[in-house]
Amino acid sequence: MPDGSGSSSSIPLRQDALGTLKASEATLFIATPIHPKSEAHADKVFGRVLRPGVGGWTREAALAEADAVVLRAGTIREPDLLIAPKVRIVARNGTGYDSVDLPGCVSRGVVVTNVPGGNAEAVAEIALALALAVTRRVAELDARIRSGELVRSITALCPGLLGRTVGLVGMGDIAYAAARMFSAFNCKIIVYSPTSPASRWVKPDERYPVPLAHERVDSLDALLGRAHVVSLHCPLTPATRGMIGPRELALMLPDAVLINTSRGAMVDEDALVAALREGRIGGAGLDVTAVEPAYGDNLAKFAGLRNVVVLPHVGASTDAAQEYGCNAAIDICADYLEGRGARNRVA
Numbered sequence: 001m002p003d004g005s006g007s008s009s010s011i012p013l014r015q016d017a018l019g020t021l022k023a024s025e026a027t028l029f030i031a032t033p034i035h036p037k038s039e040a041h042a043d044k045v046f047g048r049v050l051r052p053g054v055g056g057w058t059r060e061a062a063l064a065e066a067d068a069v070v071l072r073a074g075t076i077r078e079p080d081l082l083i084a085p086k087v088r089i090v091a092r093n094g095t096g097y098d099s100v101d102l103p104g105c106v107s108r109g110v111v112v113t114n115v116p117g118g119n120a121e122a123v124a125e126i127a128l129a130l131a132l133a134v135t136r137r138v139a140e141l142d143a144r145i146r147s148g149e150l151v152r153s154i155t156a157l158c159p160g161l162l163g164r165t166v167g168l169v170g171m172g173d174i175a176y177a178a179a180r181m182f183s184a185f186n187c188k189i190i191v192y193s194p195t196s197p198a199s200r201w202v203k204p205d206e207r208y209p210v211p212l213a214h215e216r217v218d219s220l221d222a223l224l225g226r227a228h229v230v231s232l233h234c235p236l237t238p239a240t241r242g243m244i245g246p247r248e249l250a251l252m253l254p255d256a257v258l259i260n261t262s263r264g265a266m267v268d269e270d271a272l273v274a275a276l277r278e279g280r281i282g283g284a285g286l287d288v289t290a291v292e293p294a295y296g297d298n299l300a301k302f303a304g305l306r307n308v309v310v311l312p313h314v315g316a317s318t319d320a321a322q323e324y325g326c327n328a329a330i331d332i333c334a335d336y337l338e339g340r341g342a343r344n345r346v347a
């Protein structure tokens with residue numbers, strides 16, 4: 001994963017070729033709707049804000065005019081870049097940037113940025129919510145009583161979360177926030193990351209003034225063999241795509257629960273469904289699926305599985321996270337166009 005210090009590409013940046021531009025005279029393209037307060041912020045900062053489907057603008061026409069793009073949901077791919085000759089920056093509100101064609105941007109001198117950490121607490125909350133929902137059978141029992149079934153409490157026994165071992169894969173801001181939250185349930189935190197330095201896990205920060213008790217394990221296999229909850233918190237890269245497949249599922253404890261709030265493609269869903277159907281693991285909580293949106297046929301494979309809770313990729317969808325992250329992406333675009341550099345640059 002890039003370190004955020006910018007790429008060393010020899011391709012000249014569009015910004016350098018075109019010179020700086022006042023945001024108040026520039027055009028911002030907001031690719032998909034963002035938090036209403038951030039929509040208003042964009043209108044204040046930029047001279048013109050274009051939104052597909054608003055004021056007669058199509059996505060194509062707006063891209064052709066835009067100097068900068070703010071991306072929340074959706075993607076910016078090669079065909080978009082081909083029709084966006086003026087775009088100098090794509091600013092993603094979010095941690096992941098797999099939705100942006102990075103090589104395509106780099107080859108055109110377009111800078112890409114993200115907002116790391118801006119939604120860490122929000123995503124961690126959803127990881128915790130999913131872990132509770134699955135280990136306490138919340139969604140299953142709700143669905144059963146609503147369908148008219150009389151459920152006696154003695155038939156609803158479950159392992160619960162208190163004191164269990166939570167294995168976090170990844171050591172970024174989201175994993176850190178998740179570790180703090182799971183710690184409140186007296187969980188033992190074990191973490192595995194092939195790449196991350198662990199500095200902030202031992203140095204308290206202002207939000208968590210005591211060092212975070214955790215044990216770092218040196219392989220994914222070691223984590224899978226011990227964790228009652230396995231929670232994924234790494235970016236989707238060629239190395240992490242399909243990282244949880246049949247072999248890894250077979251290494252998990254028989255009552256273990258898999259939580260994925262990162263990217264669906266990190267899990268081999270067919271192997272996961274087979275493991276769940278055969279009762280080889282305890283359950284799964286998925287905020288992300290291989291094919292999104294989680295709707296209609298995309299969800300068919302999970303039909304009838306009571307031990308799975310699926311959400312429509314809402315980890316980052318709190319008011320606070322969205323307003324903060326979208327405002328940050330807008331400000332990053334303005335700063336960059338006006339010559340103050342590209343904060344959180346990933347390409």
Ligand SMILES: O=CC(=O)O
Nearest residue numbers: 094095096119316
């Ligand atoms: O999915 C959400 C993000 O990338 O922040």
